[in-house]
Amino acid sequence: MPQIHLDQETVERLDALRVDNEEYDEIVTELINIYEAEELTLFRSSDVE
Numbered sequence: 001m002p003q004i005h006l007d008q009e010t011v012e013r014l015d016a017l018r019v020d021n022e023e024y025d026e027i028v029t030e031l032i033n034i035y036e037a038e039e040l041t042l043f044r045s046s047d048v049e
Helices: 008-017 024-046
Strands: none
Touching (some): 008 024
């Protein structure tokens, strides 16, 4: 798995999103899923004209 380095502000923002001591990879996966779902929704809504 690749390693990434985050600045302190990003770590603090991720910490604010953690629920019940979630692992960072769980949070990042959830954020990616949300992003992809929104992207798909935007893509589909632009086809409806």
